[in-house]
Amino acid sequence: MAEYEVVIGLEVHVQIKTRSKMFCSCANVFGAEPNTMVCPVCMGYPGVMPTPNHEAIRKTIMAGLMCDCDIPSYSKFDRKSYFYPDMPKNYQISQYDLPLCLRGRIHISGKGFSGEELPDKYIGLTRIHLEEDVAKLNHLGRTSGVDFNRAGVPLMECVSEPDMRSADEAYAYLTALKQIMQYGGISDCDMEKGQMRCDVNISLRPFGQKEFGTKIELKNLNSFRAVHRAVNYEIARQSELLDAGEKLRQETRGWNDDRGETYLMRTKEQAHDYRYFPEPDLMPITLDLKRVDEYRRQLPELPEAMRRRFVADYGLTPYDAQVLTMEKALAEYYDCGAKLTKSPKTLANWIISDLLCELSASGQTISACPVTPEHLAAMIDMIDAGAINNRIAKTVFAEMASSGKPPRQIVAEKGLAQVSDEGAVIPLVEQAIAANAPQVQQYREGNEKVVQYFVGQVMKLSRGKANPQLVIKLLKERLDG
Amino acid sequence: MSNNTNIDVGYVAQLARLDLDEPTRNRLQHDLEAIIGYIDQLNELDVGGIEPTAHAVPLSNVWREDVAGASFERSTMLQNAPAVIDDELIKVPKVLPGEEM
Numbered sequence: 001m002a003e004y005e006v007v008i009g010l011e012v013h014v015q016i017k018t019r020s021k022m023f024c025s026c027a028n029v030f031g032a033e034p035n036t037m038v039c040p041v042c043m044g045y046p047g048v049m050p051t052p053n054h055e056a057i058r059k060t061i062m063a064g065l066m067c068d069c070d071i072p073s074y075s076k077f078d079r080k081s082y083f084y085p086d087m088p089k090n091y092q093i094s095q096y097d098l099p100l101c102l103r104g105r106i107h108i109s110g111k112g113f114s115g116e117e118l119p120d121k122y123i124g125l126t127r128i129h130l131e132e133d134v135a136k137l138n139h140l141g142r143t144s145g146v147d148f149n150r151a152g153v154p155l156m157e158c159v160s161e162p163d164m165r166s167a168d169e170a171y172a173y174l175t176a177l178k179q180i181m182q183y184g185g186i187s188d189c190d191m192e193k194g195q196m197r198c199d200v201n202i203s204l205r206p207f208g209q210k211e212f213g214t215k216i217e218l219k220n221l222n223s224f225r226a227v228h229r230a231v232n233y234e235i236a237r238q239s240e241l242l243d244a245g246e247k248l249r250q251e252t253r254g255w256n257d258d259r260g261e262t263y264l265m266r267t268k269e270q271a272h273d274y275r276y277f278p279e280p281d282l283m284p285i286t287l288d289l290k291r292v293d294e295y296r297r298q299l300p301e302l303p304e305a306m307r308r309r310f311v312a313d314y315g316l317t318p319y320d321a322q323v324l325t326m327e328k329a330l331a332e333y334y335d336c337g338a339k340l341t342k343s344p345k346t347l348a349n350w351i352i353s354d355l356l357c358e359l360s361a362s363g364q365t366i367s368a369c370p371v372t373p374e375h376l377a378a379m380i381d382m383i384d385a386g387a388i389n390n391r392i393a394k395t396v397f398a399e400m401a402s403s404g405k406p407p408r409q410i411v412a413e414k415g416l417a418q419v420s421d422e423g424a425v426i427p428l429v430e431q432a433i434a435a436n437a438p439q440v441q442q443y444r445e446g447n448e449k450v451v452q453y454f455v456g457q458v459m460k461l462s463r464g465k466a467n468p469q470l471v472i473k474l475l476k477e478r479l480d481g
Numbered sequence: 482m483s484n485n486t487n488i489d490v491g492y493v494a495q496l497a498r499l500d501l502d503e504p505t506r507n508r509l510q511h512d513l514e515a516i517i518g519y520i521d522q523l524n525e526l527d528v529g530g531i532e533p534t535a536h537a538v539p540l541s542n543v544w545r546e547d548v549a550g551a552s553f554e555r556s557t558m559l560q561n562a563p564a565v566i567d568d569e570l571i572k573v574p575k576v577l578p579g580e581e582m
Contacts, residue, residue: 019547019548019549020549034570038555039552045561052543054544054545054547076535076536081496083496083497085571137576140566143575144575145566147569147570278536283536283540286542
């Protein structure tokens, strides 16, 4: 099989989180009863007038600023003509030649989805434009049912440059884009709710060739993993055809996730001709530098900046920082706890090893987690202060996760406080020594490792509560004496 | 009557998912050519040196704040639907998944 260079560009639709829809005041909510969040505007009745939602425009510009885009001073809406039951007015209000954001870039680096190292590079963003989402079609056997709750939800389309060269790079770009949108409060990007949707343009060319190969568009990709799989499937499929000397034709293909393969949806002959023209019902948007700077000042801290800060201020490894900033809610959880404890690195370890396991086991999200950052930080300070040992901390943590109680209360209620009182530990040490004469003999013959055995015995007698340092000290005094 | 042939009614009808019989197509071809021919008079104007505008009205940034209001009753909104499913979805002929945006 010959080797080809893969060229990938992505078109990502992201629903903007607002209270109301793009051009009317119906609520922007997911999961309501069908056709209950509707009005004549979003159902496309003749003669209605759209009024743009300022917040959707502001958030689109914020998204553009976070992706290093230029914000042109003049922007407008256009009508994109197309005929399909999900848009009964027969056009979608979108933006054609003067979008809100132009020429951005998104950084990718680190370990890729397949485990291989990614190149450290920027993926260009051609544009981000703002449009209205369309109705949802439910395909039911011989008919289709239309639900307009989604129609008119503000929707951004983020178009990348054809800068990606592997499935891993596409996956990393999507992850970075999603992170930015979530950090900026632009969108929750929940793909299961259709808040983020992705189309892939992919072509192959022999290495060294300048011109792009024949572009194939992939649709119906419902997860980042599906994008990764579909890209790799297409690389294999197209390579095979090119190797056999066949000429590819420009076409749109769907992805069947169950079968793990793409299928033909339409060829170029059936391609759309959208006949864009300026939307006469909407006034253009003008943005002076002052307003753009005002938006710029509202930008939140981005994941990359947060990672750098976690490493510099809290002594984390780049890996720790990477894991903790995967999701904004987790990063904020850690940041909140780290400010409260003197051992932020220990806190990171507990979150990465214990808390994340607990969350994946219980299927909970970090925001619904009963263990608050305040409680976890308090528990770590209790370990540091010697109030509990690491072993007991595991028990306290499990109890915090199930009851949501603060650690001090759990320790008090369950009598888990570490015993550092010599008077209480000495009888246990003596009992352990008296009951294990052969091990005492071994120790005195020079096998110092036997101390650990005695520590274990004393811990058992104390039901895990004895202070391990104190136990070792008392054991040595007696065994050596 | 102009000789304008910049419109292919058959193609536009196909884009609009309209099935036109031949007499109708011929009539529309004739009418639309006349309309376009009329508008073509604008090409006689010299617009050199005039800034292109996206809109005739000198207004911009006409928008509303993000406040959700009440929606219409579903039963009211579905009154004009040709057919419904379970009184909650608008029933349309089966369309192929994947043709949507």
